[in-house]
Amino acid sequence: MRDIYQELHWRGLIYQSTDDAALPGWLAEKPRTLYVGFDPTAESLHVGHLVALMVLRRFQQAGHRPIALVGGATGMIGDPSGRSEERNLLSVETLRANVVAIEGQLRRFLDFDCGPRSALLVNNYDWMGQFGYLDFLRDVGKHFPINVMLAKDSVKSRLERPDGGMSYTEFSYMLLQAYDFVYLYDHYGCELQVGGSDQWGNITAGIDLARRLRSVQLFGMTCPLLTKADGTKMGKTEAGAIWLSPTRTSPYQFYQYWINVADEDVGGCLRFFTDLDAGQVTRLLDEHRADPGQRIAQRRLATELTRLVHGDEGLAAAQRATEIFFGAEIRHWRDDQLLAVFADVPSRELPRGRLDDSGLALVDALFEAGLAKTKSEARRTISQGGAYVNNRRVDDVDARLGPEHLASQSVMVLRAGKKRYALLRFVP
Template sequence: MNLLDDLRWRGLVHQTTDDAGLGAWLDAKPRVLYCGFDPTADSLHVGSLLPLLLLRRFQRAGHQPIAVVGGATGMIGDPSGKSAERNLQSPEQLAANVAGLRAQMSGYLDFDAPQRPALLVNNADWTAPMTFLEFLRDVGKNFPIGMMLAKDSVKSRLERDDTGMSYTEFSYMLLQAYDFVHLNRTLGCELQVGGSDQWGNITAGIDLGRRMNGASLQGMTCPLLTKSDGSKMGKTEQGAVWLDPRRTSPYQFYQYWVNVDDADVSPCLRMLTELPREEIEALDADRAASAAARQSQRRLAETLTRLVHGDAGLATARKATEVFFGAEISDLDDGVLADIFADVPSQQLPATQLAGDGLNVLDALVTSTLAKSKAEARRAVEQGGAYVNNRRVESPQAQLTTADLASDTVMVLRSGKKRYALLRFQ
């Protein structure tokens, strides 16, 4: 398959400006394309991974991608898909977010390729030097108000009785459209890609490019990453699933994909991984024959965790998963253990309790609330059902010391097969 056929098979094509001719246009020669990323945080999240990997697919097919970090547009905030006005960010926070995205994108795009290397640019570099009057004269005069009012991102907000749209957000479309004009003039960019909620902004840029540059430009959107029930993919009770390990640990990231519903795993394998068609179809067949094995989910989790967090992150995630199911615990840090056992009881004790002879295991079981009394704790030990760091306790007289810590400050206690508790010594 050529690139566009592969993208269509993977479900990555939602809208194009030329359904019939785009494939041949892409095959004719290497093209320059871009996608914009507004710096609303210092990390991308799972929803941003889809368009970022779309740029990666184009680069691997021989085209040159440009990732535009919206240092200018981020000052305003995209109204697309929003029911209320965004809170504006301070210049300092915006600068920190832009720096974070720059560092993160280098893990997905090849900025050092000998031919057609990926480019990373900030639209503040060409927008900020323009005065307000220059922008109105050179850009604004090319935007018919009727066209702007007809865009869904504007119309849906103006039709609501409980909210409206400020001139600030109304002008977002002009700024993003001018990005396409500038990139076409300076870098020969001819194609803009983005999520389906960006269609109005993309077509505005195409129209502005025709008016200002006399250029014939193309646009393509991919679907938003959603579950089969229509809700957004990458949302948990704790919030968004981030690509930054400081926000979402490799273990949490891995577990999110391991637990994807059967109805959602095939689209995720197609849209988010670079696995070949034959393997994905084989996984589909295996799932139809034996869904309980969850082979598709494990393959998805392994592939995406390696992509986002590398081999070391995947190894940590696998080890943490094994720990949750009873493997002995060692060489993990406090943060990983906190992720694994986020929902179990936790008690804090002074570190001095581990000094000298240490803390008797029966006292530890009672303090952790895994046993109501020392007599109950003793029975658990004598019956072989008490564990420290998933190692069976052999004697009621066992004393716990700093050597029994699973990490810098945490000790993991278990009673029976599934009842866990943490003791934190500080």
Template sequence: MTYHPKSDFIAVMMERGFLADCTDYQGLDEALIKGCQPGYIGFDATAKSLHVGSLIQIMMLRWLQKTGHKPITLMGGGTTKVGDPSFRADERPLLTPAQIDENIAGIRKVFAAYIDYDSGAENAALMLNNDEWLADLNYLDFLRDIGRHFSVNRMLSFESVKSRLDREQSLSFLEFNYMILQAYDFMELNRRYGCILQMGGSDQWGNIVNGIDLTRRVIDHEVYGLTSPLLTTSDGKKMGKSQDGAVWLNPDMRSPYEFWQFWRNTTDADVGRFLKLYTELPVGECDRLGALAGSEINAAKVILANEVTTLCHGAEAAAAAEATAREVFEKGGIGDDLPTLTLGAADLPASIVQLIVKTGLAKSGKEAKRLIAEDGARLNDAPLTDAGMMIEASDLTQPIKLSAGKKRHALVQLA
């Protein structure tokens, strides 16, 4: 793609690696240089927090605001009642309105760290809920006024639907309606707030195109779509997952220390790319750090972890996480990719044998006991001799380090 953008926003999207596709580069570019323009991304409220997989979209909204435009975060209070079928093998479980409201309250906290909603500036962000206009739709009117603009043949051709049908997996009528509702959202946001841009992951391309088409047909307004690549790590894993589940952005669901550790354990090949996407360091500096090799790349990973954690949890939390990591890793003289077991208060007290098994240092309780009996186990680098030892919450004010032999280590921490 050789398009040379005039607007700061598209220039940033292109040079930092955010851009997968755009419905009309030139049209959007010309609109953006005319002044502050609203653009939105929708987030369904399927959990109490977003995870790292959504961070690329959050950063897109942040850059939209930093380049002078107005981000709209659209919470899917209405669409969550239906569930987005895009690229899923099964139907999403349906949530109650109370669960959806609780999830929206949790997600709202994440956005406050990245986006300015309250300054009163022309480009101060809006947080909206599509339940506001979807909840009271009259079904017959909606079918007549909106449904007639959708071709089922065309909807069946979108990759997100096609892949499900090709695998002969059920696609309910409820889910099939989702793309119509998302298209309606774009039109309503244009009508109510002058929103000209919808962004999302590349799996949302079909939904975005539907919204552009509907807006043009019903109210004859020109709007645009822009997608980001669906990110996987260099070893092919889906972004946002770690050994022990999703890497949540809310601190009560994933501690700032563990969040920091996730970024510190980035694969060498991903460092430069992740610096461009998830931090605001200049592109040249991201390239320089990403090109480091050997032990020097570890210093770049610490910078990545500090920058991303500062954006999400604040500079104090990032500094505390780095200090804890230095304490645990450097003084203990251990290697990099350390598995971490996070326990809740309900999991404690727990026997040391259980913890050795849960961290993956032994396959069974029997093996863990043998490891202790043969002097192969250590707790914070001291020999572990008591197989009956219990770990209480008071023992976990700082993470503890378990070791099996000289080379295998794991951390245990309190959530």
């Protein structure tokens, strides 16, 4: 059994714990069972969830038993933690679909078949679903002093807002999560809960409840929020969150996100998100500093993470796409290869006939493909040297395109500027 505490510590993954002094020894003593909860607020987890997920994974690798909890019940309520406004409730059907999707994603990170430390996947709806309201108030609610609840950051910060306020429903959230912890202790001997730093209040609520109901001392630990050097959140782009689901964030986009991580942030990311050990990370960063242009560290980060999240095929597709997006002329491809690589790129179908006779004006092609909002803009792009057909620059404003410009049987790859791509598919 590896020293998980030491491991998490050097990786910078411990933000707060309920007992810094006792925890290392307690973990070293014997395999423990711990859990992390994920509420099904969307059909996919995103990079923000990745930190806790990786922690869970590391615990398992170190010989402990992880439980991934999907919040089928808590997701119905909505966690107020870290939120400035009341959540909208999700429909039951949406939740059910989200639970299934998220369970599938969790399976990639944990080993569910490795003997006593095999991971468990649980859904708190299974025990909360039939818990009667009166019973819950008597058995659980009775142990929550309102004054303590009101003092929690998640509640206090909301109530202090001028436009603030919070429904009774959200206020009750912490009771549910607290009870989860007790339930998992009862049924699986789970004694440690891990979560993001915004989960501290909910975690300690569970520890308090366990002390009152079972007279046991459970443990809690939170992970830091990984922020970028520029102060913004890691895992967000202007376009939104980076998701783990390939349908929401393609493997290529996912890979690119990590390739583009700033130099200042790449070390932290390697520690947080990869299994590389301290020596490997140090060596990689040294290498990177020697020749930053190579982006050695970012490449490694992107490779490791994309493989973990999207598998070998996903990684291969992302790398293939990367070569092409930043590579030379595209010709002699097959439709299916091209469409796979450019899966993220907007495409438009046009009748094959447009290529006949005098062909299709490049101006019109850029316009039809959506790379220019007007034909004037298309003309401008071309005359300024920003238009490319199959990655080959065309600067003749009057250029016309014929069948010889197809990159594959029916596809033409257009580009405006450095990286705005669009496909035109010529169909009968």
